[in-house]
Amino acid sequence: MIDMHEKREIERIEKEKEQWEAETLKPALKSAPERAERFTSVSMAPVERLYTPADLPNWDFLKDLGFPGEYPYTRGLHPTMYRAKLWTMRMFAGYGTAVETNRRFKYLLEQGQMGLSTAFDLPTLMGYDSDHPFSAGEVGKCGVAIDSLADMEILFDGIPLGEVTTSMTITSPAAVLWAMYVAVCEKQGVPYHRIGGTIQNDILKEYIAQKEYIYPIEPSVRLVTDTVVFGAHHLPRWNTISISGYHIREAGATALQELAFTLADGMVYVEEAIKAGLDVDAFAPRLSFFFDCHNDLFEEVAKFRAARRLWARIMRERFGAKDPRSWLLRTHAQTAGVALTAQQPYNNIARVAIQALAGVLGGTQSLHTNAMDEAMALPTEEAATIALRTQQIIAHESGVTNTVDPLAGSYYVEALTNQMEEGAWEYFRRIEELGGMIRAIEKGFPQREIADAAYAYQQAVEREEKIIVGVNRFKEEDAQQIPLLSIDRAAEQRQIERLRELRRSRDKDLVMRSLDALRQAAAGKDPWGRDLLMPKILDAVRAYATQGEIMDVFREVWGEYTEPIII
Amino acid sequence: MELTRKILEGDVRAAARLMTMIENGASEARAALKSLYAHTGSGYIIGITGPPGSGKSTLTDHLTDELRKRRKTVGIVAVDPTSPFSGGAILADRIRMQRHSLDADVFIRSMATRGHLGGLARATNDVVDVMDAAGKEVILIETVGVGQDEVEVVGTAHTCVVVSVPGLGDEVQAIKAGVLEIGDVFVVNKADREGANRTATELEMMLHMAPDTGGWLPKVYKTVATKGEGIAKLVDAIFAHKAFLDERDLRKKKGRERSERAFMALLQETLRARTVERFKRNGSMKEMIERVADRELDPYTAVEEILDKIGL
């Protein structure tokens, strides 16, 4: 509620500001002009010289901000935030074969990491086995190679899955890898209700940005929804989708585009699960998010705050969710890989610290910090440890964790938060006009917006309107050399040999039967409640069908996706 | 001639190199085209035209697939617009056709319009001839997808396929205004979308009202190019049109028209080039243009004066 008193107060401030501009600012500009004609954020959004209460018209503390742990959660999901429990420091890891990654996992747990996060190699992400011709040269390169349950058993050997939570960055074959994880838990004797973790499983952002899609959009969304339904019924502690803005941002989107397209994707999943017959409160608390933390500190903080407020409003008002847990935007965050430079790689440590700080000031629930060498290769153990230490320094030395939402009330941050929210609603409107997010993606709308933003930013860098230290200013002649991780080239061969051995030794009839049953289920027109795909996938996985074989069943039934050409 | 011999033997690199020389207007290109000319005329040329977003590239890809199943060798010329600002171009039609890139019997060439209007590049005709001479039995030309003026392909192709899609609102209007007369076969692509039947019906109605053009009745075919649906029937329809032309000896007539147009264009271009070159050398052209600009001389008299001087 804006009362007359406040309105008069704002008018008075505006008048005073004009006076300040005339009497104080003008002479100052004359003697020391500003460094640029216009200032913009890293997203190229204009930034004003000064923010005052006049930049927050109609702003209502109780309605727009409120208290932490309460609707609309702008200030954070928990009443005490990091005073009670720090965010989960979750470092993404995976390379080579399951043997090497299992070793890295154990090391990270010893270093005080609180949860596991698995990176898979491209053949796994694309649903090809390691011996597929397309996999040549890619096995174990940017993550761990997993072909079957046998590899998954090695990956988590000696790690008690009832106690740690595991995040798996996998999307097109998410259902299959999740089934493998569940099967390992079965072998470890962990009951379903204790299995906790996350699969990324956000297929829409693949069509928009990451491009690791396989099937056409509609059957892919059906597969995602199938996992949501299965999770709601059987694995109450599992986050079945991590709705991801990270890849959208890394593809060149602005902060606002990242926010808007991610939430628009999220709304599709909610609609689909409701269509599948679930009550919104039966699955919404298991949806989680994943955002990027870029260099522009305040813009990023505003993005996180606006995201929470928007999602709470969307879930409560648009979808009628009644359980407050359904209103919560729980998010993982990762520092911006795209902001790292190959030049002067040590500088990346400073960048990552600022980005991580943005995630923490934004109120993230978990965080991965990139290592300084990631513009060139997967991180070495040492570089990854510095990145983890960066989080620990923020947590224990910086003091930012002592109070809840420390930037609240900053005229700048609140104005930015409002702009983010308004901008997102505007994007939602345009997406709706295009017939919803799936149609918008088919028409290439988000892809084009992102490509334009990426190109505009690159041009600004080349005109030196945007300065990147060590790249277009403060360059050095002698390149800094840092040690890099090289992936053992023999890993590919070892993986392929193990896969061939598996194909020889498993029960072939059982594999064939389980794949046939899956094929029938996938071809079914009305899956809901009758032919859930997940149990069939689980059977196939238990029979040691490979992930490539399982994914091929869907390729056969559903075909493959071709993307609109947007450059 | 070495280059010609190689092309006739099916050397891809030689053919590709000649296409570049043609596009660049290099003088060696003309010599090669001269000696290749006798080897052209047997390829069947199909034009694919339609508005942007109608799926022309995907359709071309699937047509190629079907033609290969029928054991035809295929050449594809895919034309995209040149940016008027930079003179550069992004040629991305190949993305949809890359599965054929390893097939020795398919030759794909992307061309930029380089400022030429009409839906083709200036050099498209000659590039088609090179593919023809190199032994491609069917040559598909995918035009620029810009709207109504891209009708030049009718002068080059034996069969012209006009592609439309449902749901773009005024697409049918656009076709009515421009390309209805040039189509021999009509396609409603993306026919699994809402409104496909309506679009097809509207097209059929318009075709019924169109004036008779010598006995061929164009029909409308529905395809879902992304899934390969309706493609075999479309190829049948194209070959039916080919049979129709052949029965009435119309293909030769079309060929003659194409030759005439190519000849006239070449004559025009060569005459102009030689005239300009001759009068540039002695400086009289520049002087004459200045007089025209100063209103001392009118352009009509100026041209007559020039033609008089070279005896035309």
Next chain:
Amino acid sequence: MTTQVQQKIRVLIAKPGLDGHDRGAKVIARAFRDAGMEVIYTGLRQTPEMIASAAIQEDVDAIGLSCLSGAHMYLFPKVIELLRERGADDIVVFGGGTIPDEDIPKLKAAGIAQVFTPGATTGEAIEFVKSNIRSK
């Protein structure tokens, strides 16, 4: 006796392998277009064989390969090898992506003319192509 001579630089931009990160490839494609070049963009998931074949049919002056998955040491030299086999090694091949410094000399020894790592500008790439392509 020449008609209008319109020499244009033709460049193929391709993403070999399974990696789907196409921001860099697209930015480069646009920048090359804006520098007046004709850019043939073949999209994602190209095998070295497809790239070499497309480059020959399109008679390009240069090929730009972008790879962020770490598979560059296999994929880039493979393209060079195929071009050599087909007598097309006059095409200049350059690459970009997340590529460790120590791999760069090896790639150059294999025939990759230049390697651009994160932070490189499109201006540098344009300059490189303009001054390194062989005249036909």
